[in-house]
């Protein structure tokens with residue numbers, strides 16, 4: 001576990017293996033998505049980002065959209 005690079009108060013289990021930076025769920029995104037990354041096949045950040053993008057065009061089945069609204 002580490003602390004999010006942008007939100008030092010948040011603990012996260014996601015780390016970019018290439019850059020060694022930690023990202024909370026809100027910050028999860030691949031910095032070099034256009035560039036080859038040897039860690040990509042095992043990267044949870046890449047995987048989750050891809051899944052999120054697909055969700056944008058479909059129904060929010062996991063309730064994440066609702067959660068985001070209640071935070072505001």
Ligand SMILES: [Zn+2]
Nearest residue numbers: 004007024027
């Ligand atoms: Zn963050």
